[in-house]
Amino acid sequence: MRCDPDRLRRILKDRKRISSRPRGFRRAAVLVPIFERQGDSGLIFTRRTETVSTHKGEISFPGGAVDPGDRGSKQAALRESEEELSLPSRQVEVVGFLDDIVTLSLFRITPVVGFVREPCSLYPNPQEIEKVFEIPVTRFLDPVIFRTEEKFEFQGRPYPIYYFHLPEVTIWGATAKILKQFLTVCCSWDPGRP
Numbered sequence: 001m002r003c004d005p006d007r008l009r010r011i012l013k014d015r016k017r018i019s020s021r022p023r024g025f026r027r028a029a030v031l032v033p034i035f036e037r038q039g040d041s042g043l044i045f046t047r048r049t050e051t052v053s054t055h056k057g058e059i060s061f062p063g064g065a066v067d068p069g070d071r072g073s074k075q076a077a078l079r080e081s082e083e084e085l086s087l088p089s090r091q092v093e094v095v096g097f098l099d100d101i102v103t104l105s106l107f108r109i110t111p112v113v114g115f116v117r118e119p120c121s122l123y124p125n126p127q128e129i130e131k132v133f134e135i136p137v138t139r140f141l142d143p144v145i146f147r148t149e150e151k152f153e154f155q156g157r158p159y160p161i162y163y164f165h166l167p168e169v170t171i172w173g174a175t176a177k178i179l180k181q182f183l184t185v186c187c188s189w190d191p192g193r194p
Contacts, residue, residue: 001138001187003034003041005095005115008186012096012113015185020100025108029073030063031081031092032113032182035120040136043179044116045171046084046124047131054105059133059171061111061178062087073097073110085132086123092116098181103174104152104159111178113186133169140164140183146191 033044043061050056062081070076074097078089098111124132139145145165150158162176171179183189 001041001136001141002036002039003115003137003186005093008113009095011186012098017097018099019110020102020108022102022108025102025106027066027073027076028064028107028109029066029077029080030061030109030111030178031077031087032061032098032111032178033081033087033092033116034114034137035116035134036118037134037136040138042134042136043140043182044085044122045133045135045169045175046129047133047169049126049128049130052128057130058173058175059169060175062129063109063112065107074112077110077112077114084125084128086125087116087120091120098178098185101174101177101181107174109174109178111181113182135166135169137183137187139166140179141187141189143191146180 035042045059046062048058048060062084063077064080066076074094081087092114094112094114096113101109122132147163149161152159162180164171164176
């Protein structure tokens with residue numbers, strides 16, 4: 001499956017994006033990095049080290065807290081991607097934004113969708129990133145690998161936790177929530193449909 005940059009730009013521009021601003025939540029941004037290999041699109045994920053201050057060992061998109069010097073979520077996501085993966089901002093074509101999500105760890109995350117231009121080599125920062133994964137989008141479209149649990153209550157409501165179980169990795173929590181949103185909005189994915 002190939003994700004077309006112009007099509008994604010139109011989809012993300014034409015939809016009403018949900019921006020949440022809950023009090024007491026720290027702003028963060030992640031890059032949802034799309035790459036192309038032999039006519040197919042994939043996504044880049046990282047496994048955080050066990051020594052980082054938050055979300056130790058978790059699978060994530062590159063990104064982090066919005067710093068006071070950042071000019072918004074886009075710059076924060078690109079800066080963090082460069083710090084974590086040595087991915088130069090000029091190598092990323094940003095096509096839009098997904099809805100903000102809030103986490104149980106009190107972050108408000110803005111997902112920034114961008115295409116990584118080739119050629120590009122990634123060099124993970126060993127202080128922050130243990131491993132980099134490149135996974136084709138088509139692997140996520142199989143509803144068998146997806147499940148939802150509602151085991152937390154958050155702000156008086158059940159809070160769904162999403163999981164994508166692949167043989168080599170399980171993606172869950174905030175990253176799975178962003179991934180589910182990306183697949184639904186950008187790939188017309190319906191997890192209830194085989």
